[in-house]
Amino acid sequence: MMSIRTFGGNALVLVFPLIILAGCSTTPTPEKYKPKTFTIEIYQMKFQPALLTVHKGDTVEWVNKDIVSHDVTQVPNNLWSSSNLLPGKSWKMAVEETDDYYCSIHVVMVGKLIVE
């Protein structure tokens, strides 16, 4: 009885690592996400697109294609903000979380970043 138990115990010790190793060798390793860069045009007094869904770590670049200066400012707490963007200028940042933003110069211009 004792020898059977011992045999059984040794068998388990040998078999479980094999199962684990076998499992590891057949499950594909998920590829690491490569952050992307998105562009939002500021044109005709609008952020285009006004709503953009990204992954955490993606970069968003705002390009001012309007004829007047704009900025990009988080609301409601001004957690981040571009400087004044003259026509033709751009500004970018890595997105960490879902945020609303607006142009503090033209307060009717609003946009939203959603991190999924």
Added chain:
Amino acid sequence: MKMLKTFTAWASVTLAIFVLQTMTSNAQTPKLADDEIASVAVVANKGDIGFAQIAQKKSKNAEILKFAHTMASDHQAVIDQAVALVTKLKVTPKDNAVSKKMVADNAKTQKMLNSKSAKDFDKAYIDNEVAYHKAVINAVETILIPQAQNAELKGLLQQVVPTLKAHLQHAEMVQTEISK
């Protein structure tokens, strides 16, 4: 109070009335050449810069001051674009009946704004901004754009319209805010 309302109402509709008077009758509708359209555009922008400069001197309200700063900056940017374009096109802005009337009306509005007490100024200024932008948007959309011959001039005028409409929305927000 009645006097204030009357004065503000006058200031608010003066440009609109002129536009309507001159444009609703075919016999009176001025035919503007591109050099005359350029002049009207510059005068309209200079007018709002003038109002903003008065606000920056007279108002203590943060919303009014911020709005006035934006108006001065944006309308100067539009003038700069217009001047760059007419220089490129070798066109000299030419005075005409519309631009002359606008200059005269803007001077009257400036006089009205300068006469306001500190207490009454903010409302008079923002009420005029709402009316002025409505009138200018109407003039640009129904007169200047349709009559512009040069494609680049027409394009610049079309680009200006969203800016004017955003200004109007902003002015209406400030108007609501200061009336609370």
